[in-house]
Amino acid sequence: MSLVTDERPALRARRLRPSDVLRVGSAGLRTRSTRVFLSALGIAIGIAAMVAVVGISASSQADLRRTLDRLGTNLLTAGPGRTLSGDASYLPDEAIPMISRISPVTSVSATGAVTSAKVYRNDRVPTAQSGGLAVLAARTDLPATVGARVADGAWLNEATARYPGVVLGSVAAQRLGIGAAGSDVQIWLGGHWFTVMGILHPVELAPELDSAALIGWPVAQALLGFDGHATTVYTRTREDAVQDVRSVLAATANPQHPNEVQVSRPSDALAAKQATDQAFTGLLLGLGAVALLVGGVGVANTMVISVLERRAEIGLRRSLGATRGQIRLQFLAEALLLCALGGAGGVLLGIAVTTTYAHTQHWPTVVPAWVMAGGFAATLVIGAIAGLYPAVRASRLAPTEALAIP
Numbered sequence: 001m002s003l004v005t006d007e008r009p010a011l012r013a014r015r016l017r018p019s020d021v022l023r024v025g026s027a028g029l030r031t032r033s034t035r036v037f038l039s040a041l042g043i044a045i046g047i048a049a050m051v052a053v054v055g056i057s058a059s060s061q062a063d064l065r066r067t068l069d070r071l072g073t074n075l076l077t078a079g080p081g082r083t084l085s086g087d088a089s090y091l092p093d094e095a096i097p098m099i100s101r102i103s104p105v106t107s108v109s110a111t112g113a114v115t116s117a118k119v120y121r122n123d124r125v126p127t128a129q130s131g132g133l134a135v136l137a138a139r140t141d142l143p144a145t146v147g148a149r150v151a152d153g154a155w156l157n158e159a160t161a162r163y164p165g166v167v168l169g170s171v172a173a174q175r176l177g178i179g180a181a182g183s184d185v186q187i188w189l190g191g192h193w194f195t196v197m198g199i200l201h202p203v204e205l206a207p208e209l210d211s212a213a214l215i216g217w218p219v220a221q222a223l224l225g226f227d228g229h230a231t232t233v234y235t236r237t238r239e240d241a242v243q244d245v246r247s248v249l250a251a252t253a254n255p256q257h258p259n260e261v262q263v264s265r266p267s268d269a270l271a272a273k274q275a276t277d278q279a280f281t282g283l284l285l286g287l288g289a290v291a292l293l294v295g296g297v298g299v300a301n302t303m304v305i306s307v308l309e310r311r312a313e314i315g316l317r318r319s320l321g322a323t324r325g326q327i328r329l330q331f332l333a334e335a336l337l338l339c340a341l342g343g344a345g346g347v348l349l350g351i352a353v354t355t356t357y358a359h360t361q362h363w364p365t366v367v368p369a370w371v372m373a374g375g376f377a378a379t380l381v382i383g384a385i386a387g388l389y390p391a392v393r394a395s396r397l398a399p400t401e402a403l404a405i406p
Contacts, residue, residue, distance in 0.1 A: 039302040042295030043342025047375045051350025052155025055367040065364040078233045081262040089260035095253040104241030107144035109229035112137040117190030134212040137220035151189040153181025154200030166194040169210040206264040296382040303390035324395035335387020343379030
């Protein structure tokens with residue numbers, strides 16, 4: 001006598017391969033393309049804002065480094081400050097030759113403010129409409145020291161500096177409506193006609209020259225009553241001795257009263273401007289993070305609605321043997337794919353914005369790799385957080401509840 005037993009193998013849910021996870025996760029995205037596009041767009045805007053802000057800031061910094069490499073950071077300026085009683089001070093006549101004797105100094109030049117003179121396009125312009133342009137007496141070696149370049153015409157020389165000739169800064173020429181220099185082009189300066197001999201390109205390290213009319217030192221003294229005192233002394237030094245020269249510049253320019261001398265480094269002003277831009281960049285990054293958070297909320301909303309709309313699908317899959325873990329994995333993968341699409345699109349959009357803006361500003365285009373990788377990683381984190389609750393909610397639906405007809 002034999003005993004017959006009915007032994008059936010226990011059914012086990014198969015594990016989903018990565019390809020199966022991608023397939024089931026993308027199925028929900030393909031069937032709701034409009035909603036997916038809008039949700040991904042919210043993520044893309046946040047990532048694009050962050051990438052573009054960092055990219056534009058990095059491009060600006062690269063342009064600053066390129067500018068400083070071209071102009072040099074070894075230019076120092078010295079000017080009169082205030083006395084202990086608060087009165088205006090002045091630099092002694094020996095300041096320039098004394099500074100030139102400092103060993104690491106390679107060149108020295110200066111300008112002096114002619115405060116009694118005003119600049120006009122002609123002698124019929126009302127006195128009050130001077131346009132805010134300064135008149136500066138300039139030494140003939142000024143361009144070599146500050147890195148100024150003549151856009152049109154010529155710079156002053158030993159001969160022309162004695163006659164009523166003027167070189168205009170770029171802003172001064174624009175305000176006076178003068179586009180080119182010439183022997184027949186004259187302006188009304190300090191009650192005298194001066195011939196426009198040249199026009200300068202913008203001077204990055206000495207922007208005060210852009211809005212000035214520059215005349216020769218001798219003619220300023222002979223014709224306009226200039227007292228001969230320099231108001232700004234420009235000093236070029238060796239790159240390795242900038243700080244050493246800076247520490248002795250005030251005492252050299254005015255040994256009796258070094259506390260009345262103001263010493264500055266023009267490149268520091270550019271660095272300060274860059275620091276201001278970086279503070280503004282931090283604010284914009286905060287706004288980008290808010291936009292990214294809003295996009296994440298949109299993804300979470302989309303996934304919750306998707307769970308509600310797909311209850312029948314969830315119930316059918318559960319009745320066919322899908323486990324709760326597989327349901328959770330399906331909806332979590334769907335949320336991650338949705339955010340990945342938005343993140344990839346946002347990175348590309350941010351690069352495009354950075355490239356376009358940098359091109360318009362004539363900057364080198366720089367988009368750090370860390371911001372692209374970080375932005376994309378942030379979208380995956382947002383996707384995981386946004387998809388976790390809907391995925392858990394979907395997995396908790398019982399097959400009978402999910403298949404029930406409302």
